[in-house]
Amino acid sequence: KVDAKNFLPASRSMAFRKSIWEKIGGFPEEYSHNEDYVFARGLKKISAKITFAKDAIVYWTPRNSFKEAFIMFFRFAFGDTESRVLRTSVLLLFARYILGLYFIFLSLLYKSFLSISILLAAFIIYILWSIKKNYRYVKDKQAIKILPLLQLTADVSVLSGSILGLLKVITRFNYLNYLKQNKFLFFVVGVYVFILLSVIHWGVPNQDHPFPYHMDEWHQLHAVAATFQNGTPNTAGSANGTMFHFLMSGFYLIPFMLFRLVDPFQLTIDNYFMRERIFEILRLNTLLYGVLSVFVLYKISKFINISKKLTVALFTFTPIWLILSGYFKYDIALMFWIVLSVFFFLRFSKEPNNRNYILAAIPAGLTVAVKISAIPLFIVYIFSYFWFTKAKNRTYRFLLLGIGVFLGCIFIFGMPDTLFGKGNIYDYVHTNVITGPKDISNLQLNVHPFIYLFFYHYPKIFGHGLLLIFIISVIFWIYRFFKGSTKKNLDLYKIELFLFFSLVIFVISILPLQIYAAGNRSLVLLPFLTLIIGGALREILNIHRFNLWIKGLIILMIIIQLYESFAWIYIKRVKSPQEEASAWIVKNIPRNKTIGIENIPIYQYLPNIIEKEFYFNQYDVKQKNMYFYQVVNDKSSKLPSIIVVTNGDIENELLKQSLKKNLIKRIENEGFQKITTFSPDFYYIKLFVNEADYYLSGLAASPSTITIYRKY
Numbered sequence: 001k002v003d004a005k006n007f008l009p010a011s012r013s014m015a016f017r018k019s020i021w022e023k024i025g026g027f028p029e030e031y032s033h034n035e036d037y038v039f040a041r042g043l044k045k046i047s048a049k050i051t052f053a054k055d056a057i058v059y060w061t062p063r064n065s066f067k068e069a070f071i072m073f074f075r076f077a078f079g080d081t082e083s084r085v086l087r088t089s090v091l092l093l094f095a096r097y098i099l100g101l102y103f104i105f106l107s108l109l110y111k112s113f114l115s116i117s118i119l120l121a122a123f124i125i126y127i128l129w130s131i132k133k134n135y136r137y138v139k140d141k142q143a144i145k146i147l148p149l150l151q152l153t154a155d156v157s158v159l160s161g162s163i164l165g166l167l168k169v170i171t172r173f174n175y176l177n178y179l180k181q182n183k184f185l186f187f188v189v190g191v192y193v194f195i196l197l198s199v200i201h202w203g204v205p206n207q208d209h210p211f212p213y214h215m216d217e218w219h220q221l222h223a224v225a226a227t228f229q230n231g232t233p234n235t236a237g238s239a240n241g242t243m244f245h246f247l248m249s250g251f252y253l254i255p256f257m258l259f260r261l262v263d264p265f266q267l268t269i270d271n272y273f274m275r276e277r278i279f280e281i282l283r284l285n286t287l288l289y290g291v292l293s294v295f296v297l298y299k300i301s302k303f304i305n306i307s308k309k310l311t312v313a314l315f316t317f318t319p320i321w322l323i324l325s326g327y328f329k330y331d332i333a334l335m336f337w338i339v340l341s342v343f344f345f346l347r348f349s350k351e352p353n354n355r356n357y358i359l360a361a362i363p364a365g366l367t368v369a370v371k372i373s374a375i376p377l378f379i380v381y382i383f384s385y386f387w388f389t390k391a392k393n394r395t396y397r398f399l400l401l402g403i404g405v406f407l408g409c410i411f412i413f414g415m416p417d418t419l420f421g422k423g424n425i426y427d428y429v430h431t432n433v434i435t436g437p438k439d440i441s442n443l444q445l446n447v448h449p450f451i452y453l454f455f456y457h458y459p460k461i462f463g464h465g466l467l468l469i470f471i472i473s474v475i476f477w478i479y480r481f482f483k484g485s486t487k488k489n490l491d492l493y494k495i496e497l498f499l500f501f502s503l504v505i506f507v508i509s510i511l512p513l514q515i516y517a518a519g520n521r522s523l524v525l526l527p528f529l530t531l532i533i534g535g536a537l538r539e540i541l542n543i544h545r546f547n548l549w550i551k552g553l554i555i556l557m558i559i560i561q562l563y564e565s566f567a568w569i570y571i572k573r574v575k576s577p578q579e580e581a582s583a584w585i586v587k588n589i590p591r592n593k594t595i596g597i598e599n600i601p602i603y604q605y606l607p608n609i610i611e612k613e614f615y616f617n618q619y620d621v622k623q624k625n626m627y628f629y630q631v632v633n634d635k636s637s638k639l640p641s642i643i644v645v646t647n648g649d650i651e652n653e654l655l656k657q658s659l660k661k662n663l664i665k666r667i668e669n670e671g672f673q674k675i676t677t678f679s680p681d682f683y684y685i686k687l688f689v690n691e692a693d694y695y696l697s698g699l700a701a702s703p704s705t706i707t708i709y710r711k712y
Contacts, residue, residue, distance in 0.1 A: 033079025
C-alpha cells in the first residue's frame with residue numbers, strides 16, 4: 001500500500017545521517033506523540049532524498065487490547081492535530097460521521113425511512129469493509145468479530161483525539177504574534193466589521209415598520225423556517241432555491257435559541273423586539289461569512305504569491321460587497337464558498353494528485369448547494385483536472401469519482417427536498433434563467449443591455465477604481481501571454497490563465513440574464529477580478545521603470561474606489577426616504593384621511609407609518625390607526641384625495657408600460673399635484689451614479705423617490 005514517491009518514514013524503522021538530523025533541528029520534543037512524523041515532514045520540506053526499502057523486515061509489537069489500541073490511536077490523532085497535520089484519512093473519517101448525522105437529521109425532517117435505510121445499508125457495508133481490508137493479514141475467524149470493533153474503536157479515538165488536539169492548537173495559538181504578522185489583514189477586516197456594524201440596524205423591522213426594507217431578507221428568513229418545518233425552502237413566500245444555506249442558517253440560530261436570545265416561533269407582526277433582534281443576528285451571520293471570505297482570499301494571495309494588500313483591499317472596499325454584506329441574503333455566503341473552492345483548486349494546481357482533486361470537489365459542490373447560479377464551477381472543476389494534471393498522470397477513474405463527489409454534495413446537501421419529493425428545483429431554475437430575461441422587452445435603456453452592463457452598470461457597483469485597474473491588468477496580461485514562447489507562457493502562467501478562464505465562464509453564465517445580470521447576480525465576478533489584478537501588479541511592480549507612475553496610478557484608483565464605497569454606505573448612514581416621508585405625513589396630513597397606495601403594498605417601499613398601519617389592519621392587530629388606506633390603480637372607480645407613489649419618476653423613464661405609469665397618467669389627468677418628494681441622500685453618490693443606475697442596481701433597499709400627490 002506504500003506510495004514510494006510520497007512515503008514518510010516512521011521512527012520504528014528509519015535510518016538517516018546525523019548531518020540531516022542537524023539540518024532539520026532534530027526531533028521536535030514539543031510533539032511527543034508523533035515527533036517522527038513531524039521530523040519526516042521536515043525531510044520533505046528540505047527535499048531530502050528518501051528511499052523506501054520495501055524488502056526490509058521490521059518487528060514491531062502492536063497493542064493487544066482495545067483500551068491500549070484506543071490510547072495509541074488517540075495519541076497519534078492528538079499529535080497530528082497538535083502539530084497541524086490533518087491527514088486525508090482523518091478528513092474522510094469526519095466526513096463519514098457528519099454524513100451519518102446528517103442522514104439521521106433528514107430521516108427526522110422528512111419522517112422517511114429512506115435516509116435511515118441508506119444509513120443502515122452504509123453501516124453494514126462499512127462493517128464488511130473493515131473486515132475485508134484487514135482479514136487477509138490475519139486469516140483467523142476471530143477477526144470477523146474483532147476487526148469491526150477495532151475499526152469503531154479507532155474511529156472514536158481518532159475523532160476525539162483530533163478534536164482535543166484542535167482545541168489545544170486553538171488555546172495555545174499565539175494570536176498576538178499572528179496579528180502582528182498580518183497587521184494589514186486585520187486592519188482591513190476591522191474597518192470592514194466597523195462599517196457593517198455601524199449600519200446593522202438600517203432597515204431591520206422595528207417599532208416603526210414591521211418588515212425589513214429589503215424584502216429578500218424576509219423571504220430568506222421564511223426559507224429558513226420552511227426548510228425546517230416543511231423540508232424545503234421552495235414554498236410560497238420563501239426564497240426559492242437550493243437548501244444548504246438555509247440549513248446552515250438554521251443550525252447557526254440554534255445556540256441563540258438555546259440561550260433564549262431569539263425565538264423564531266414568536267415573530268408575530270407586533271413583536272417588534274423579536275423581529276428586530278433576529279434580523280440583527282442573521283445579519284451577523286452574513287458578516288461572519290464576509291470576514292471568512294476576506295481571510296480565505298488573503299490566504300490565496302499568499303499561496304500564489306500575488307499582491308496581498310491590494311487584492312484584499314480592492315475585494316473588501318467595493319460598493320457591491322459592502323452593501324450586500326449588510327443584508328441577510330445568501331450572496332455573501334455564496335462568495336465564501338466560491339473563494340474557498342478557488343483555494344482548493346489552486347491547492348490542487350500546486351500538488352495535482354487524486355486526493356487533492358477529490359477534496360476540491362467538496363467545497364465546489366457545496367457552493368452550488370448554496371445557490372444554483374454557481375453551477376459554472378462544475379465546468380471550472382472539470383477543466384482544472386485537465387489543466388493542472390499532466391497527460392501521463394491522468395486517471396479518469398479519479399476524474400469521474402471527483403465529479404461524483406461534486407454532484408453528490410449538490411444533491412445531498414442542496415436538494416434533499418428534491419430527492420425526497422418535497423421540492424421542485426426546476427421552477428426556481430426556470431424562473432431565474434429562462435423566464436426572467438424575457439422581461440427585458442419592457443425596458444427603455446436606449447443602449448444594448450450588455451453595453452449598459454459592462455460600460456455603465458458594473459463600473460458603478462464594483463467601483464470605477466477597481467475596474468480601471470482591472471483593465472490595466474488585462475492589457476498587461478495579454479502582453480505577457482503573447483510575448484515569447486506560447487508553450488513556455490502556458491507553463492509559466494497556468495494559474496493566471498486558470499483565473500481568466502474561470503472569470504470568462506462566470507461571465508458567460510450570467511449573460512443570458514441580460515439586464516438582470518446586474519446587482520447581486522454579478523457579485524460572483526469579484527474574486528476573479530481582484531485575484532487577476534493582484535497577479536498583474538506583482539509582475540508590473542517587478543519592472544522597476546514602471547514602479548513610480550504605476551504606484552501613483554494605483555493610489556489614485558484606490559482613493560476613487562474608497563470614495564465610491566463610502567458614498568454607497570453613506571446612504572445607509574442617514575435617514576431613509578421611508579423615515580422622512582413617514583414623519584412628513586404624520587406632521588402634514590390630517591388624521592382619518594384615506595391614503596391611496598399601490599399593490600402589492602409590501603413591495604412598494606412605502607413610508608413607515610403606512611406600512612405599519614396597513615399591515616396591522618391586515619393581521620387584525622388592535623391599535624388606534626391615524627389613517628385609512630385604499631389600494632388603487634388606474635382602473636379604480638374613485639381615487640382618494642391623497643396618493644403615495646414610489647419610484648414613479650424612474651419607472652416612467654425606464655419602462656415602456658406598467659401599472660404605475662398608467663396610475664400616474666390618470667393622477668395627472670385628474671388634476672392631482674405633487675406636493676412633496678423624498679429621495680435617498682445622493683449628496684456624495686451623485687458624482688457617478690444617477691437615478692437609473694441606483695434603481696437598476698437593486699443594492700439599496702430604498703426607493704429612488706417617494707412622491708405624495710394631492711387633489712385639492
